[in-house]
Amino acid sequence: MKNIRNILNSRSKIDGNFFVSIQNILGFKPKNIAYFKKAFTHRSMNIKDAEGHPINYERLEFLGDAMLGSVIASHLYTESPSGDEGYLTKMRSKIVSREHLNELGKDLHLINLVESKIPKGHFGDNIYGNLFEALVGAIFLDRGYKYCEKFIYKKVIIPYVDIAQLEGKVISYKSLLIEWCQKEKKVFDYNVYEDTGNDEIRHFSVKLSIDNKVVSKARATSKKKAEEKASKRAFFVFQNQISKDNPSL
Amino acid sequence: MKNIRNILNSRSKIDGNFFVSIQNILGFKPKNIAYFKKAFTHRSMNIKDAEGHPINYERLEFLGDAMLGSVIASHLYTESPSGDEGYLTKMRSKIVSREHLNELGKDLHLINLVESKIPKGHFGDNIYGNLFEALVGAIFLDRGYKYCEKFIYKKVIIPYVDIAQLEGKVISYKSLLIEWCQKEKKVFDYNVYEDTGNDEIRHFSVKLSIDNKVVSKARATSKKKAEEKASKRAFFVFQNQISKDNPSL
Incomplete structure (x- = not known):
């Protein structure tokens, strides 16, 4: 009995740590932590929900990618009033490039939160960007577009999106x-x-x-x-x- | 003097008609009709704003395309809990295909509202889809994501998005x-x-x-x-x- 209580206690401590880590990254309290749990569950865990659907972050990547795309599009539309459609499309693809998303995920140390059966050292660079996209998807499900937009401004647009540099006016x-x-x-x-x-x-x-x-x-x-x-x-x-x-x- | 008044009156009647037409399509009152004017101005009109930036619907297409992408993504994510990333991507591209967007624009008779120096008969089919995208972009600027989402549900998802048909289970x-x-x-x-x-x-x-x-x-x-x-x-x-x-x- 004592043992089970210990296990449950240590389990809830782990969950508590996860909640705090997510809150620190987000800058606000998650409403439904399950979305974020999913965003950091690798397919190798092989978990399924009651209907038999796999629980892992891959579908959330799809959602997060779409949200990033629209928030960045609306930022560029406003910030670059002289850019035509082709220019806006090019700028957006620079911002949401695989390389850039990987960097964002690395800076937030997202890999520390992953649950996976595969040792973390065995993942390639893309896991960082994938986790970042999944996190954005989870924010959308948890809190809607406005919070998602705020998060992308705070973590992507303000620190990284510099139109002069993207345009190549400033190389270094x-x-x-x-x-x-x-x-x-x-x-x-x-x-x-x-x-x-x-x-x-x-x-x-x-x-x-x-x-x-x-x-x-x-x-x-x-x-x-x-x-x-x-x-x-x-x-x-x-x-x-x-x-x-x-x-x- | 009387002539000028007549011209101004007929001008404001045209603008009034435009406002009513837009309101009928949207199902709500636009706050800033200028966004919608832009969404229906073809580049051939050659209009520029005070800063010399061209006023036409091309940049709004970019914005509307991004909003369509994210609203459809979130719908598919919820409606198709068993679909993986690849499946969701494929379904979305079917829904926002050029052909489908052209059909949507045609059904709403959007071409009737275009201001253009080119005769309407001279446009290809793509103008319908482009105007539809631009309209979605204008809704986003005028009223934000929530209204944009509502409009896409009403005009795209409810009447047209049928997952059984998209999956090819129902061909006809x-x-x-x-x-x-x-x-x-x-x-x-x-x-x-x-x-x-x-x-x-x-x-x-x-x-x-x-x-x-x-x-x-x-x-x-x-x-x-x-x-x-x-x-x-x-x-x-x-x-x-x-x-x-x-x-x-």
């Missing part, structure tokens, strides 16, 4: 920043160090200083990405001054 | 109905007549009688389509009786 914020520092005779320093912490994947952190003052910090899965992220953040700090020298921005 | 409701009538020794009659009315395109109407009683009516752009539509309606009237003989339905 790092080179833009270095160029500006050199021109303005400012001393810059990228202090990069390994910072994997509890993550399963290697991570790097960077502190970017200009004239011996830290102006931005970033963390990512490669040195190059961390530097670019920090540069972009610094760019927005000095945007007005940098733009004076680059009227096309 | 006409043959299904005739088979059933023959088996049950019922007399059926398809009374088809041309019924173009004020439309620019030829239309046909059909009255379907079973045992000398009209059971359904339909109207479409070909005899075959009108008969199929009437058969489908009759099928739903007799569904319980027909299903007894066809346990797979």
